[in-house]
Amino acid sequence: MANPLLRALGFSDAKRAVDSIAPRRTFDDVVLPPATRRALEQALVQVTSFDLIFHQWGLGERHRNGLALAFNFAGPSGTGKTICAEAVAHALGRRLLTVRYAEVESMWMGETPKNVAAVFRLAREQDAVLLFDEADAIASRRSASVEHAFQRETNTVVSVLLQELEAFNGVVIFATNMAANFDPAFERRIRTHVLFDMPGVVEREQIWRVQVHPTRTPLAADVDFHALAERYEASGGDIHNAVLKAAMMAAGEPGPDASKSIHQRHLDDGMRDVLAGKRVMHQTLARPVESTITAFDPAEVLRRLESQLHNGRTPVSIAFLALIIAIVALILAVVR
Ligand SMILES: Nc1ncnc2c1ncn2[C@@H]1O[C@H](COP(=O)(O)OP(=O)(O)OP(=O)(O)O)[C@@H](O)[C@H]1O
Ligand SMILES: [Mg+2]
Structure with a gap:
């Protein structure tokens, strides 16, 4: 096991979970809609002026925590989120450490928070840009109810992630297809959301x-x-x-x-x-499963009857329809 992370994690799942590369793709390889490019440029300015502000101007010594530059790259599949994360690492001259969270999640109870901490440790050791790919799951809301062990574990993982983000002073990118479920505490630590739109x-x-x-x-x-x-x-x-x-x-x-x-x-x-x-x-x-059960709505029934009359249906078929509706209404009333 040459990879120190594999040693740290101590189980073979990590092989699939973490990838450390010397980035090759640059912003020249990416074509982005103007709004996405602007948002990304702003994110990069934060990264490139980081050294000036926090090291040369000494603010890093006054503000030791919460220095992580955390970005969320959100957007539909195939819009360039992963390639841009690689380009960010390339622009900074750092390695890119990609974590597929679904695979960091251990089948062993209590191991996942340790794995998350190990990932940050490795990023620190390698001075790498950390990319949590497919990060929807990790950043999701903590559950208020902790009846089940897995809910407690999920809450612990999010708490560990927040602590690690607080202590980390590198660049972390979360790539998500849908950021609607982000934990609010997590949201606060994200500096910039970059929305990856579909190309025109x-x-x-x-x-x-x-x-x-x-x-x-x-x-x-x-x-x-x-x-x-x-x-x-x-x-x-x-x-x-x-x-x-x-x-x-x-x-x-x-x-x-x-x-x-x-x-x-x-x-x-x-x-x-x-x-x-x-x-x-x-x-x-x-495809959403279409429900065949709809609530009984008398106004809707009248509308339908009216439309039947306009369509020139015979009074017999209308009476039959009314009878069916009346029976359904009666059954619903009894059931309730
Ligand atoms: N904006 C783009 N400009 C140039 N090539 C692109 C762009 N978006 C995607 N591609 C091409 O599609 C491939 C897949 O893109 P990428 O993996 O970055 O998408 P993604 O947004 O991370 O998708 P997913 O959400 O499925 O992970 C890239 O390797 C690249 O060849
Ligand atoms: Mg991707």
Whole structure:
């Protein structure tokens, strides 16, 4: 076990939970809507002037706690949150320590708070920018009821995280798809929320361009990034996946490699594939279950009857409908 964190955590789950990299991607690799870029620049100014204010001007000695620069990168999937965290670390010349919280959460009762503390220790040792990816779970509200052991554990984890943030004087980034559940105490320690919006047409066209190599990717003459940007309302992550799919389709076509190139139809098919895959996921995972039970509302019944009359339904069918409604109302009244 070469990684000190693995030693500190002492169990193999940590291998999947923490990643320490020397960042390579920079802000040149990211195309952002103007509002997101502005918010990110403000966040960076806080980081770059940190040394001036807290070290050179001596305020760090007066204010020893609460110096962590904690940012929340919030927005839909594939809008560039992770890549921007890497670019922040690159701009600061530090390593990036990425923590996937879901995997820090230990199956052993009482271990998770220790794991969180160990992660901060490692970030300190490496002088790394700490990124809590998929941080929705960790920053969620503490539970008022502590009937169950797991609720007590969750509350302890949030408290440990708050203490660690208080004592840490580095940069911490939380990346979340949805920040609505943030614990208010946690919220106070976040300096800046950077909202990652979906890219508009102008940004999408640029993202298509940055996803291919400027000189080595063989693009056919019919490739039109502007048309693709207008046609598909996709995130940067979707465009990234579509380009890879297109490249695979082009490379899989028969003939010598030297004659192969990526055509517009490959890019179109790649994006259609990506969007179709997302629709399937959306339907299976996120579709709300429609309730078939609705409250009995007499006004609604009258509205329906009126509409039936306007639609020229026969009096017999209306009487039948009224009878059914009356029976339902009677049953509901008895049940209540
Ligand atoms: N704004 C962007 N500019 C350029 N490329 C982008 C942008 N957004 C996403 N990409 C591409 O999509 C890939 C995935 O983006 P990234 O992992 O940063 O998204 P994310 O917001 O962290 O998504 P998730 O919430 O699913 O973790 C990047 O590696 C990059 O290739
Ligand atoms: Mg991410």
